[in-house]
Amino acid sequence: MGISVATDIIWENVSARFLIFDIPTSTPLEELAAEIEDKNDCIVVEMRRFLKQNSPKEMSPVLITILGTTVPEAIKIWFVHQRLQKFIDRPRQCNKCFSFMHPSRICDKTIICYLCGVVHIGPCQQPEKCINCNGPHNAKSRSCPSYITEQKILELKCRNHITTGEARRIFQQNKAKYSETVKTMPAVTNIEDTINVKFETLLQAINERFERQMAICGYATKIYGLYLSKFLQNNHTVC
Numbered sequence: 001m002g003i004s005v006a007t008d009i010i011w012e013n014v015s016a017r018f019l020i021f022d023i024p025t026s027t028p029l030e031e032l033a034a035e036i037e038d039k040n041d042c043i044v045v046e047m048r049r050f051l052k053q054n055s056p057k058e059m060s061p062v063l064i065t066i067l068g069t070t071v072p073e074a075i076k077i078w079f080v081h082q083r084l085q086k087f088i089d090r091p092r093q094c095n096k097c098f099s100f101m102h103p104s105r106i107c108d109k110t111i112i113c114y115l116c117g118v119v120h121i122g123p124c125q126q127p128e129k130c131i132n133c134n135g136p137h138n139a140k141s142r143s144c145p146s147y148i149t150e151q152k153i154l155e156l157k158c159r160n161h162i163t164t165g166e167a168r169r170i171f172q173q174n175k176a177k178y179s180e181t182v183k184t185m186p187a188v189t190n191i192e193d194t195i196n197v198k199f200e201t202l203l204q205a206i207n208e209r210f211e212r213q214m215a216i217c218g219y220a221t222k223i224y225g226l227y228l229s230k231f232l233q234n235n236h237t238v239c
Contacts, residue, residue: 015045016071016161018084022059025051032062032077039076043067063087069161088158091150098131098139100150114139 023032033044046065051057074081091100097109098117112119115138116126131139132146141147149171157167 017065017087018071019087021061023062
């Protein structure tokens with residue numbers, strides 16, 4: 001028909017990322033990508049070197065994105081099999097409002113203080129308060145429940161090769177199901193009483209079983225005594 005068609009690819013759905021270590025910083029990434037594609041059955045989509053600014057290191061890790069959702073256990077580079085490490089990105093926040101939901105470049109909110117969560121000029125004099133969970137810590141704290149939740153969402157995204165939005169939706173659905181299950185569970189008003197009742201029931205069952213065993217032993221002893229008496233009586237008669 002001669003109609004031009006354009007589409008966007010959601011790379012999270014069709015790609016996988018992993019880290020390889022101890023790659024010489026003098027090696028161009030283009031050369032590394034060509035070596036990986038030549039010696040392994042994969043197509044390199046993107047590469048990024050992790051190197052701190054002004055770092056004198058001669059080796060550095062490299063983040064590699066390949067086409068496909070399966071990460072191999074190892075790849076062959078320059079005749080050496082090198083093990084890989086799955087890459088799970090850390091939660092990223094907007095540098096203006098410190099939300100996890102969008103990047104800074106599209107944020108239209110006023111810049112706030114990450115320590116107290118309000119807009120002010122000069123050093124912060126307010127107690128710390130998280131803008132995300134209202135907890136007594138700053139918005140960049142890694143112990144923040146919102147940060148931990150976002151980390152779990154990114155792990156879900158990495159394991160299932162889905163977008164961040166899809167991972168967040170699945171995580172919230174699973175969380176809602178768990179909350180509903182907890183609500184429908186019968187409440188235990190006194191755990192100590194429950195444990196005592198179960199313990200007494202167990203002791204009673206053990207005692208009943210012991211009594212049955214003793215009764216069986218007593219019956220067996222009586223039968224044995226009768227047979228022994230009869231045996232001795234017969235022997236006495238023969239003599």
